[in-house]
Amino acid sequence: MNTLPVLVTGATGYIGGRLVPLLLEKGVHVRAFGRSMAKLACRPWARHPNVSLVAGDVLDADSLVGAAKGCRAVYYLVHSMIAGKAGYVEADRKAAENMAWAAERAGVQRIIYLGGLGETTHQNLSKHLRSRHEVATILRSGPVPVTVLRAAMILGSGSASFEILRYLVERLPVMITPKWVTMPTQPIAVTNVLAYLAGCLEKDAVLGKTFDIGGPDVVSYTDLIQIFSQEAGLPPRKIFPVPVLTPGLSARWIHLITPVPAAIARPLTEGLSLPTVCTENRIKEIIPQTLLSCREAIRLALERLAQSQIDTCWSDAGRMIPPEWAYCGDARWAGGAIMECGYRSQMKASPEAVWEPIRRIGGETGWYAQNFLWRLRGWVDRLAGGFGLRRGRRHPSELNVGDALDFWRILEVDPPSRLRLLAEMKLPGEALLDIQVIPKADGRTELQLLSRFLPRGVAGLLYWYALYPFHQWVFTGMLKGIAEAAGKPLITRPERFTPKIPDSCKLF
Numbered sequence: 001m002n003t004l005p006v007l008v009t010g011a012t013g014y015i016g017g018r019l020v021p022l023l024l025e026k027g028v029h030v031r032a033f034g035r036s037m038a039k040l041a042c043r044p045w046a047r048h049p050n051v052s053l054v055a056g057d058v059l060d061a062d063s064l065v066g067a068a069k070g071c072r073a074v075y076y077l078v079h080s081m082i083a084g085k086a087g088y089v090e091a092d093r094k095a096a097e098n099m100a101w102a103a104e105r106a107g108v109q110r111i112i113y114l115g116g117l118g119e120t121t122h123q124n125l126s127k128h129l130r131s132r133h134e135v136a137t138i139l140r141s142g143p144v145p146v147t148v149l150r151a152a153m154i155l156g157s158g159s160a161s162f163e164i165l166r167y168l169v170e171r172l173p174v175m176i177t178p179k180w181v182t183m184p185t186q187p188i189a190v191t192n193v194l195a196y197l198a199g200c201l202e203k204d205a206v207l208g209k210t211f212d213i214g215g216p217d218v219v220s221y222t223d224l225i226q227i228f229s230q231e232a233g234l235p236p237r238k239i240f241p242v243p244v245l246t247p248g249l250s251a252r253w254i255h256l257i258t259p260v261p262a263a264i265a266r267p268l269t270e271g272l273s274l275p276t277v278c279t280e281n282r283i284k285e286i287i288p289q290t291l292l293s294c295r296e297a298i299r300l301a302l303e304r305l306a307q308s309q310i311d312t313c314w315s316d317a318g319r320m321i322p323p324e325w326a327y328c329g330d331a332r333w334a335g336g337a338i339m340e341c342g343y344r345s346q347m348k349a350s351p352e353a354v355w356e357p358i359r360r361i362g363g364e365t366g367w368y369a370q371n372f373l374w375r376l377r378g379w380v381d382r383l384a385g386g387f388g389l390r391r392g393r394r395h396p397s398e399l400n401v402g403d404a405l406d407f408w409r410i411l412e413v414d415p416p417s418r419l420r421l422l423a424e425m426k427l428p429g430e431a432l433l434d435i436q437v438i439p440k441a442d443g444r445t446e447l448q449l450l451s452r453f454l455p456r457g458v459a460g461l462l463y464w465y466a467l468y469p470f471h472q473w474v475f476t477g478m479l480k481g482i483a484e485a486a487g488k489p490l491i492t493r494p495e496r497f498t499p500k501i502p503d504s505c506k507l508f
Contacts, residue, residue: 005029006201007068007108009058009099010077012039012402014159015114015193017312019075021045022194028201033067038412039402058095061102068106073201074099076113076139088267089131096135100142110145110207112200114193117152117186117212117276124274128267136210145208147200149193149283152214152276153224155297156190157304158313158394160260161268166305167258167390169228174238178250180273181221181241186214189297192289199287206286212278217294221272224294231298256382259391313394313404339464342450342497343475349488351437354445355416357485358435362406363393368485369477373470374406377425381407386426408433429453429460444491447482449475450499472496 006023010016011032021044023030030051034040037055045051056063058078068074076099080088103111116132118125139146153161168175196213200206219227222239229237251266258265284291292300304310347354361367367374378389389406399405399413408421416437423431434450451471455461476494483490 002072003029004072005031005052005070007031007033007054007071007074008077009033009067009075010079012036012043013077013079014312015154015190015197016075016077017043018190019077019194019197020051021048021311022198023201024048024050026198031067031071036402039400042400042402042413058098059091061098064098064102065105068102068108071106071108073110073112074103074108075197076111076135089127089134092131092135093138096138100139100144103144104142108144110147111139112147112197113139113149114197115148115150116271117150117214117278118271118274119279122274126267126271126273129271129274140208147206147208148210149196149200150210150212151188151193152185153187154190154193155187155215155294155301157301158310159190160264162301164254164258164260164265164268165224165228166232168254169225169234169237170232171257172237173235174240175225176240176242177221178269178273179241179243181225181239183272183275184218184220185224185272185276186218186278187224187294187297188213188215189292189300191297191300192291195289196283196287199289203286206283209282211283212280213283214278215294215297216291218277219294227295228298231295231302255385259387261387262385310394337455339453339455340450340499341468341471341475342448342499343472343479343494344446344448344497345479345483345490345494346440346444346446346492347483347486347488347490348443349445349483349486350443351416351439351445353486353488354437354447354482357482358419358437359399359415360397361419361435362389362408363396365396367474367478368481370474373474378407381425384426387424427460428457428463429455447479448497449478451475 006028008016008020008023008030011020012034020030020032024045028050031054032040032046032051033054033056035055035057037053040046040053040055046053054067056067058064078092078095080091080095099111113136115136116129118129120130120133136146136148140148155162192215193213225237225239229235248266250269251262254260254265254269255262357368375389382388382390387404387407391404391406393405394403399410399419401410401413403410404424405421407423407425409424410419411422411432412418412420418437419435421433423433430453432452434448434452436448436450438446438448440446453460453464455464479494480490
């Protein structure tokens with residue numbers, strides 16, 4: 001067996017995060033590539049003896065060369081749109097150029113790329129699908145053989161397409177839909193996508209070729225909606241297609257109903273206005289496997305959701321870039337004044353006991369106090385184009401660096417001592433929420449909640465001072481709520497505190 005490593009770009013994304021453990025199960029040596037070493041290091045497979053972690057960026061060609069050097073193959077699973085970039089077309093173009101250049105210089109033997117299904121000559125070809133095809137063309141422009149797999153909707157727990165389908169069906173018994181709900185498509189289960197990707201590594205018959213991959217069913221989106229409602233135990237949905245709903249209006253509606261923001265929903269909905277059906281099936285003979293039907297794929301995804309077994313989620317792909325000022329505790333930062341508001345209290349409990357409710361914070365659990373205010377802020381964020389609270393969390397009790405948590409992103413988690421969150425809501429500035437659990441003498445533990453905000457202009461200052469009176473109400477309530485959830489009442493009253501400025505600033 002070939003022992004040279006395989007580079008997986010986008011290793012913390014939806015597909016990459018599931019492909020890495022599958023390759024490891026097959027005995028493949030994997031080099032996992034992502035922007036954040038901390039985000040890579042917290043993945044369940046990060047300590048596997050056959051995996052090495054490499055931090056870098058596909059927009060940095062030199063980092064790609066270093067990562068790919070000595071690898072026999074590269075999985076190219078990067079997509080800037082899912083990471084929330086507005087200029088995703090140009091970013092994906094540049095990244096693909098870098099990958100083709102780096103693969104040649106690193107001596108890679110093959111590139112395997114997962115693209116989108118849809119004919120390039122169709123009059124309704126969307127900007128998103130055109131970009132997916134352009135990436136394939138750029139990768140093929142180099143001397144390294146490229147295998148392109150083209151897929152339509154991927155059915156699996158946590159995928160953006162599946163989340164849109166799930167929330168629309170669960171929340172809307174009656175739907176007024178665009179006319180494209182009758183368009184034929186050929187979805188594929190995420191397990192089948194992964195099997196094809198893994199199979200392409202060892203099959204020379206796929207070198208330099210493009211394959212359409214799909215499940216056994218060709219259905220309309222109306223069919224998918226009714227299949228989902230049946231598998232979820234819901235009454236049949238009433239669907240009324242109309243010709244006046246544009247992709248923009250559809251995306252805004254999806255944004256309000258589902259956790260998927262309009263910036264991601266619009267490119268996806270634009271791609272639904274043309275047939276996405278396999279035009280050839282050669283891959284089935286080269287990499288045979290049992291293909292799950294749409295019903296089986298939806299059933300499996302719902303079972304995993306019910307069991308909180310969501311290995312990866314579309315929101316994992318967030319571009320986790322901590323603001324520069326977060327590295328320093330000094331409020332007198334050169335980039336401007338940092339606003340701070342902190343509250344603390346003590347309880348007769350171990351740090352582990354205090355940490356227990358903290359690791360479940362957000363999502364279905366809520367924030368332990370004034371949840372109606374959190375929900376209101378979430379709705380305001382949704383109306384402003386942000387994520388809101390509906391994004392929730394991937395797992396009810398697991399916290400990993402890089403995970404989405406409502407409208408926050410986890411920057412640091414150090415059980416049972418610290419949880420640091422970066423705000424991804426729409427606001428005139430940058431915000432952090434720092435939760436610290438500090439052991440004290442005599443079996444006591446201090447719980448600290450600290451909000452830090454770097455305002456952007458006058459609007460940022462007005463925003464901070466408008467919300468400032470609510471901090472005491474919310475934070476004191478949270479301290480009491482966390483103590484109650486831990487079963488250990490507070491032994492000191494919540495008090496305002498100002499964090500000490502450290503002697504030196506360092507990366508956390």
